[in-house]
Amino acid sequence: MNQVATNTDCRHRLHTALGQIDALMSRPVYDALFDAVARETPDHILEIGTAHGAGTIAMALGAESRGAATRIQTVDTLEALADIPSSRADYGDAKANEDIVRGNFDRAGVASRISLFVGRSDVFAASQSPGDPMIGMLVLDADGRIDRDLLLFHARMTRNCLIVVDDIDGDVGASFTRGGLSLDLKHVISEKLTSSLVAHGYLKLEKRVWNTSFFRAVDPQDWDEDEIRALAIACYRELVFLKAGTRGLFVSTAASLLGSNAVLRPFYGSARAIYRRLSRRPRR
Numbered sequence: 461m462n463q464v465a466t467n468t469d470c471r472h473r474l475h476t477a478l479g480q481i482d483a484l485m486s487r488p489v490y491d492a493l494f495d496a497v498a499r500e501t502p503d504h505i506l507e508i509g510t511a512h513g514a515g516t517i518a519m520a521l522g523a524e525s526r527g528a529a530t531r532i533q534t535v536d537t538l539e540a541l542a543d544i545p546s547s548r549a550d551y552g553d554a555k556a557n558e559d560i561v562r563g564n565f566d567r568a569g570v571a572s573r574i575s576l577f578v579g580r581s582d583v584f585a586a587s588q589s590p591g592d593p594m595i596g597m598l599v600l601d602a603d604g605r606i607d608r609d610l611l612l613f614h615a616r617m618t619r620n621c622l623i624v625v626d627d628i629d630g631d632v633g634a635s636f637t638r639g640g641l642s643l644d645l646k647h648v649i650s651e652k653l654t655s656s657l658v659a660h661g662y663l664k665l666e667k668r669v670w671n672t673s674f675f676r677a678v679d680p681q682d683w684d685e686d687e688i689r690a691l692a693i694a695c696y697r698e699l700v701f702l703k704a705g706t707r708g709l710f711v712s713t714a715a716s717l718l719g720s721n722a723v724l725r726p727f728y729g730s731a732r733a734i735y736r737r738l739s740r741r742p743r744r
């Protein structure tokens with residue numbers, strides 16, 4: 461009975477937190493992260509792509525609902541860099557974002573089990589030492605460089621490590637900017653890389669929730685890094701002459717046109733909120 465009450469309380473705290481912070485995935489995905497941690501209680505979770513901490517909080521509360529000692533390490537640049545854009549740039553510099561993230565962890569009551577590293581995933585990887593704990597769950601929601609992050613961390617992954625990858629619907633994003641048209645192929649490359657790794661037996665697909673897939677790492681200690689690099693290059697080559705659906709392209713282009721027009725922006729904002737509510741589509 462107590463266990464049920466604790467689980468309900470933790471889930472309620474998660475949903476309250478999601479209403480207060482800039483959460484970039486959909487509620488069913490946060491619930492699925494909560495459930496996965498509550499079910500498996502991994503000792504150590506690594507997340508690449510914290511943003512304002514919504515996923516981190518979901519996982520921390522999943523652990524708390526089971527009274528587990530799970531620790532979470534979460535990594536984010538928290539600012540745009542020359543080669544990595546970041547939606548966090550809308551909220552100020554890295555320090556301003558770090559204050560927001562730490563405030564969100566405090567308010568959700570989960571700060572004590574989380575370590576935040578502000579910087580790129582490769583810089584974080586370089587700071588690791590051989591005695592660092594094995595990773596039982598890895599969450600990738602950064603810049604689509606799934607190959608880079610899997611190669612950086614596979615040696616620390618447990619057998620059958622749960623790997624969660626967001627943005628794998630293959631949609632092309634497009635928006636009008638002052639300089640012209642900006643294309644976002646993160647969803648395309650994430651889908652291609654994960655499909656290729658599944659096809660070659662490195663990952664096993666367990667389930668998909670909205671745009672987010674849950675995989676198992678098959679024997680990550682034995683992975684052939686050269687083969688993974690070769691598979692990744694083949695995927696990146698497919699971007700040169702890309703065949704993609706037009707649905708996502710049209711929606712994001714029209715959205716950026718309307719959103720950048722000062723007269724239409726208020727109507728567009730309300731219409732988008734109503735559409736999201738009705739369709740329960742995730743925020744982008």
Ligand SMILES: C[S@@+](CC[C@H](N)C(=O)[O-])C[C@H]1O[C@@H](n2cnc3c(N)ncnc32)[C@H](O)[C@@H]1O
Nearest residue numbers: 484509511514515536537546580581601602603
């Ligand atoms: C889509 S958001 C993450 C959303 C988050 N998981 C949530 O639940 O709201 C992607 C984040 O990844 C970060 N990022 C992108 N590339 C990165 C990299 N190479 N290393 C660390 N962080 C990165 C960006 O700064 C951005 O905040």
